[in-house]
Amino acid sequence: MSKNNSLVVVGAQWGDEGKGKVIDHLAVKADLVARFQGGNNAGHTVVYGANIFKLHHVPSGILNKNTLCLLGNGMVVNPLILIKEMNELEKRGIDTSNLRISGKAHLILDYHEALDESNEKLLGEKKIGTTGRGIGPSYADKALRRGIRAIELTDFSRFKNRLAEVLPLQNRILRDIFDHPGYELDQLAEKYRPAVERLGPLVTDISLILDQGLAGGKKVLFEGAQGALLDIDHGTYPYVTSSSTVAAAAASGTGLGPQRLGQVLGVMKAYTTRVGEGPFPSEDKGEAGDQLRERGNEFGTTTGRPRRCGWFDAVIARYAAMINGLTGLALTKLDVLSGMEIVKIAVAYRCNGKEIKNFPSSIEELKLCEPVYESFPGWDEDISRARSLDDLPPAARNFIEALQKTVGVDAELVSVGPDRSQTIICPDSQLAKWFS
Numbered sequence: 001m002s003k004n005n006s007l008v009v010v011g012a013q014w015g016d017e018g019k020g021k022v023i024d025h026l027a028v029k030a031d032l033v034a035r036f037q038g039g040n041n042a043g044h045t046v047v048y049g050a051n052i053f054k055l056h057h058v059p060s061g062i063l064n065k066n067t068l069c070l071l072g073n074g075m076v077v078n079p080l081i082l083i084k085e086m087n088e089l090e091k092r093g094i095d096t097s098n099l100r101i102s103g104k105a106h107l108i109l110d111y112h113e114a115l116d117e118s119n120e121k122l123l124g125e126k127k128i129g130t131t132g133r134g135i136g137p138s139y140a141d142k143a144l145r146r147g148i149r150a151i152e153l154t155d156f157s158r159f160k161n162r163l164a165e166v167l168p169l170q171n172r173i174l175r176d177i178f179d180h181p182g183y184e185l186d187q188l189a190e191k192y193r194p195a196v197e198r199l200g201p202l203v204t205d206i207s208l209i210l211d212q213g214l215a216g217g218k219k220v221l222f223e224g225a226q227g228a229l230l231d232i233d234h235g236t237y238p239y240v241t242s243s244s245t246v247a248a249a250a251a252s253g254t255g256l257g258p259q260r261l262g263q264v265l266g267v268m269k270a271y272t273t274r275v276g277e278g279p280f281p282s283e284d285k286g287e288a289g290d291q292l293r294e295r296g297n298e299f300g301t302t303t304g305r306p307r308r309c310g311w312f313d314a315v316i317a318r319y320a321a322m323i324n325g326l327t328g329l330a331l332t333k334l335d336v337l338s339g340m341e342i343v344k345i346a347v348a349y350r351c352n353g354k355e356i357k358n359f360p361s362s363i364e365e366l367k368l369c370e371p372v373y374e375s376f377p378g379w380d381e382d383i384s385r386a387r388s389l390d391d392l393p394p395a396a397r398n399f400i401e402a403l404q405k406t407v408g409v410d411a412e413l414v415s416v417g418p419d420r421s422q423t424i425i426c427p428d429s430q431l432a433k434w435f436s
Helices: 019-027 079-091 110-126 135-143 150-154 156-178 185-191 193-202 206-215 287-295 314-324 363-367 394-407
Strands: 006-011 032-035 044-048 051-055 068-071 099-102 220-223 263-269 271-274 308-313 328-332 342-351 354-356 370-377 411-415 423-425
Touching: 006 019, 019 044, 019 220, 019 263, 019 328, 019 411, 032 206, 068 206, 079 193, 099 193, 099 206, 110 135, 110 156, 150 156, 150 193, 156 185, 156 193, 185 193, 206 220, 263 271, 263 314, 287 308, 308 314, 308 370, 314 342, 314 394, 328 394, 342 394, 370 394, 394 411
Parallel strands: 006 220, 006 263, 032 068, 032 220, 068 099, 263 328, 308 342, 328 411
Antiparallel strands: 044 051, 271 308, 342 354, 342 370, 411 423
């Protein structure tokens, strides 16, 4: 197996970096695309010509009819939402018969969503800012060994029996702690009968599929969701998601050994955004932040919430490069900076009177951090038609070079617009071999 046959794509900020567009572009050359963590709290937007597709469970490679799309064991899957997503794609002419689900993936059921919403309400001003999709409670049940896995969808009696085992405790928690009426077994089980009929035949051993594919020389793309700073271990805890979002999770989340992974591409915007609560040192609450939000259409794919916006943060970028082992960067939304008189990079933080260049482990320390910026001249040119680095204005190239230098990883892909065609692949990069 050549390392050039395996490529992991991860978010290297707080999510929403444009992974959907990047993965869709790379999937043209992929035989298999595997999502390895998260659930329908992810929102990957893919623009193809005049069509806009918003994906939540389904890997972004679904638009390529010859690509097999896999939902890994590291995911949590809401079966009814997945069916809805598949139906919407099929109505728009997208074939979903090339979708497979790991039998080891855990399910998100109605009571998980109820627990998620109830817990956020109980936290009040200290809420995490979750999407309310039941992601955390589903992962919690997985850890507590009371989850229901996708393999149960292969037989309705099996699914109902497992539901009967876990539902009494779920109802007790909902009723006693959250004053929720709970759920009746027969009614809830019947609600998921369509999932057994529709999704049961898609449940399989995706580890075996990936193992055989890599052994046979097929190209495999591993698709991450969210971003490095939302990782359950390495992110800005507790303002994180409930899964491991870093590149190492591509192995554990699909059932492969880490030696099977090749290049690791970190997707970063040319600025920084964040949805939900938590510290954000380079956030700009003034005119520049508003301009980035409007120009970049920075509203959540899943929730529609306006994203918090600020300048590119090289401190978190270096941290993301370290914990993911990034071999290259995919720099997205460079076109959004066109027309800005000055563009900035946060090269360090100032905290308690000291300048630091490493990302702090303590969230309390991070709350005190202020960005130390380097400013660069902006550019007015429309760069959306650029198809090589030489097509970019000098100021844009200088910004990219400065960004690469301070992060310590080279940009191998530069996106200058939402469409698949609006992509620059740096010719001498490792990523260029993916397309060879």
